[in-house]
């Protein structure tokens with residue numbers, strides 16, 4: 001069945017080097033969807049500035065996310081690749097949605113609580129209303145499906161609430177669709193290599209908490225060697241693995257990069273200490289990440305190609321975004337006229 005009348009939108013923040021969590025939770029799904037769906041993949045630079053970014057690094061990271069998309073297998077002919085700030089309608093629609101979303105809804109967002117931590121009074125107001133911008137990203141293209149990691153599930157549920165509230169408040173049934181999250185449950189939350197209860201994250205101060213898609217082979221091997229395991233051998237069943245969060249995480253990573261189920265891996269390594277398991281996991285990661293890292297490096301030396309991809313994506317995205325925003329302005333009653 002062709003799903004070309006269904007639209008997918010997702011994005012990644014240019015807030016640092018992308019890691020295997022971003023790959024397994026999001027990018028891998030993007031690649032699987034581009035043949036069947038109408039796909040928009042953006043680099044969400046406006047989201048990144050909800051926390052302080054160095055301008056030069058932000059520009060570089062934005063291009064590096066584009067390079068990583070391409071190196072991972074996103075085809076710019078099939079998918080629209082662009083950076084969020086280049087299509088001004090994202091910011092414009094997010095303002096309208098700020099006026100639809102209820103404060104109580106935003107107050108329930110756990111990612112804000114996690115990211116703001118104890119410093120709630122001092123974080124930017126952008127971090128608080130971030131989910132409204134994410135809703136604008138999705139609804140601007142009337143996306144029906146959104147491939148994300150588990151950490152974004154709550155924001156997606158909020159997007160559905162916002163869409164329904166807008167449709168109801170403005171009496172325009174079905175104007176915005178209710179987008180469905182696409183989440184691969186087993187690998188949708190890759191955890192830190194140092195702490196199996198903490199999400200792997202670009203902004204974790206420890207490099208050893210994550211494996212970046214641009215890490216060289218020696219670094220990958222070193223990081224896996226240092227990854228936390230357990231004081232007991234590999235259990236022989238999934239239930240016992242689930243209580244060992246670091247082992248469970250390494251198995252999720254192994255399974256995400258291979259075609260093997262966790263149960264098969266447990267069967268293969270049960271009763272062993274983790275040195276053999278870690279060495280084979282390193283080999284697997286090196287074989288998958290090395291070609292991506294090489295290609296990212298090559299593409300980062302061809303900036304004019306990256307800008308060509310972005311310009312083409314911006315043009316294609318702007319076409320749809322303009323139409324939706326014009327319709328929204330009409331629905332809301334904002335006066336528009338030719339100057």
Ligand code: AQP
Nearest residue numbers: 013015021022025026148149188189190200201202203
């Ligand atoms: N650890 C993860 N496991 C699975 N999926 C993940 N994603 C992020 N971390 C994991 C998914 O990757 C996509 C892009 O994420 P993002 O860059 O927009 O923001 P994030 O979720 O805030 O990612 P980070 O790495 O934690 O960045 P920082 O440290 O800058 O906040 C999303 O689909 C996300 O679910």
